[in-house]
Amino acid sequence: MEAGGVGLALQTRAAGFGTGRRRGGLQSPIVSLRVADPAGAAVAVRARGSKPVAPLRAKKSSGGHENLHNSVDEALLLKRKSEEVLFYLNGRCIYLVGMMGSGKSTVGKIMSEVLGYSFFDRGRLTALDYVFSDKLVEQAVGMPSVAQIFKVHSEAFFRDNESSVLRDLSSMRRLVVATGGGAVIRPVNWKYMKKGLSVWLDVPLDSLARRIAKVGTASRPLLDQPSGDPYTMAFSKLSMLAEQRGDAYANADVRVSLEEIASKQGHDDVSKLTPTDIAIESLHKIESFVIEHAADNVAGDSQAESQPQFGEHQHWTSQQTSWTSSVDRRESNLCVGGQSSFAVCYADVSRPSQSCEEVTVGGAGSADRRQDLDHMYGWLDGPTTAARNMAPFYGRLIL
Ligand SMILES: Nc1ncnc2c1ncn2[C@@H]1O[C@H](COP(=O)(O)OP(=O)(O)O)[C@@H](O)[C@H]1O
Ligand SMILES: O=C(O)C1=C[C@@H](OP(=O)(O)O)[C@@H](O)[C@H](O)C1
Structure with a gap:
């Protein structure tokens, strides 16, 4: 059962304006993006003469995830792709789903920033770049961490509140939502997420376990083990969860497989992929999905910008x-x-x-x-x- 309204103090303030269905009528958003060139110097990449804004973190690759992108080319590709996708998205929200550690928050932040999506947190009176549903559950429950919610209450209590958060978010627009890894297990959550577009970040278990072993399991109560080798413990628990969750992730509109991206780029290992690579591929897949389902969208898309009912x-x-x-x-x-x-x-x-x-x-x-x-x-x-x-x-x- 869902928790009764958790009273999210949220309001989207940035309405979507990619309303025209014809490309010619679209005014591209004025957004600027700062990246670092391969030598590490700041480069301002600007559209339509806007002023530069704070730089996206970017370092030359050394194989770590802190490299958001490897080059100016990659950042430009991201920017260009986001402008195209913005047109097709028509203000719809994007929900990222995937196992713990799959990069939902990391990739979600990049996508939100580049799409110019954001939401206004009325409780804190600030505009935030992206939505992390775990954070909203913590806020709603009034506890500092998901781990504590599991400990003091229960996983079921957390799941009830997670559903309420997703329900509240489902009436909003222009958000990139990084969901918790288990959000996919409740069918009702799909009802909410299907108001927007869902993207499954499909990452091999071995990579997930490596990432999680690196940062520790304290913030992820389902993986937290008192003893044992962190990689082995994480790998074994993640394998179990993946099996239990079966095809739940495959309900997503779009699947972004890191193995596929790596193979397209000629890498034998997904660890070579930057979060920007993954964000670009996500945007590509979203675009293809929306184009393919354009007819359904006109008929039944509740999150697309409403077209005028009458008059001009x-x-x-x-x-x-x-x-x-x-x-x-x-x-x-x-x-x-x-x-x-x-x-x-x-x-x-x-x-x-x-x-x-x-x-x-x-x-x-x-x-x-x-x-x-x-x-x-x-x-x-x-x-x-x-x-x-x-x-x-x-x-x-x-x-
Ligand atoms: N493409 C990537 N390559 C390597 N590490 C990554 C990548 N994306 C995310 N990470 C790291 O993996 C960990 C989990 O990422 P996060 O975005 O928090 O996942 P999620 O929100 O799905 O749980 C973080 O430490 C993050 O920095
Ligand atoms: O997979 C899961 O069941 C969970 C994933 C976590 O989020 P992340 O996917 O962001 O780690 C968090 O919601 C909670 O610990 C449960």
């Missing part, structure tokens, strides 16, 4: 200067009835993600359409001049 639909970009008059022109449409929403989104040049304010005009719960309109005009005029470090990014009006 238009995007405004920062390059266009006539947007306010366009809005005025449409005021009569607003009075005809139905719900209209306007969102203005700003690329905060001090960080890679965007922030967004959304105003709904005349929707359910709206007492005064006129007041809504005034609010909307306030947003049109206000933030461009008010917020110094925010560059106008994107506007949208659906009538």
Whole structure:
């Protein structure tokens, strides 16, 4: 049974704007990315003349996972792929699933950052780059670690709360969620995760055991053993869990096999792969999946950006200067009835993600359409001049 609402204090603030289904109509997000070139010097890779932001950690390869990517080429490939995928994703969340240590958090962070996905943690009043469902369970329960939740309560209690967290997340958009390794075992969690796209990071048990032996098992109660060789103990427990979980991971929309990537790249060992390699492959697979299932998405995708139900639909970009008059022109449409929403989104040049304010005009719960309109005009005029470090990014009006 699921725990009754854990009261996640979360709210997505960055709405998705990749709404056009035609490529020509899409405004690429303004995001910049800093990487290190092979010699280790910082290089700013920028799209559309935006200012550089904090560098992604990047070191020249020495075989360790701390190398997010091996080269500028790899970072550029990641960036380019993310821009393409953003278009197809249409604001849908990405759920990473896989065994403990498969790299869900590490790869999730990269994907979230490069896609410009983020969420606003109202409890802490901060925007975070990605969502780690274990962390949200800890917050919801009010305990500092998953290990402690298992110890003081039980695994079942943890699983109930994990389901509640996934349920709450399933109504949000533009998130990359690194789930806990066991999230796949409850069918109800799939109902939640299927609102977005799920990606299984399929990593050989031997590599998982090596990674976990390296960092220790204290934070992973299912692997924590009082004695014995850490690699052997982790390997044996992970093998057991993999067997118990059977095909649960294969429910994911997309499988990213590290063995396959390594073989494509001519490596005999998955340990040569950087998290960026894995993120790029994940984005490739997501893109193929979405293209392949495009017809289903139009019909039944509850997380895709809603298309206008009636009237017209238009995007405004920062390059266009006539947007306010366009809005005025449409005021009569607003009075005809139905719900209209306007969102203005700003690329905060001090960080890679965007922030967004959304105003709904005349929707359910709206007492005064006129007041809504005034609010909307306030947003049109206000933030461009008010917020110094925010560059106008994107506007949208659906009538
Ligand atoms: N591609 C990789 N190569 C080597 N080590 C990795 C790789 N990805 C992640 N790691 C390391 O493995 C450990 C587990 O990764 P993590 O992202 O926390 O996995 P998960 O969230 O799936 O449990 C971490 O110490 C991380 O630094
Ligand atoms: O596989 C599992 O059952 C678990 C995986 C852990 O998350 P990670 O996959 O991030 O280690 C955490 O949710 C909990 O310890 C249970």
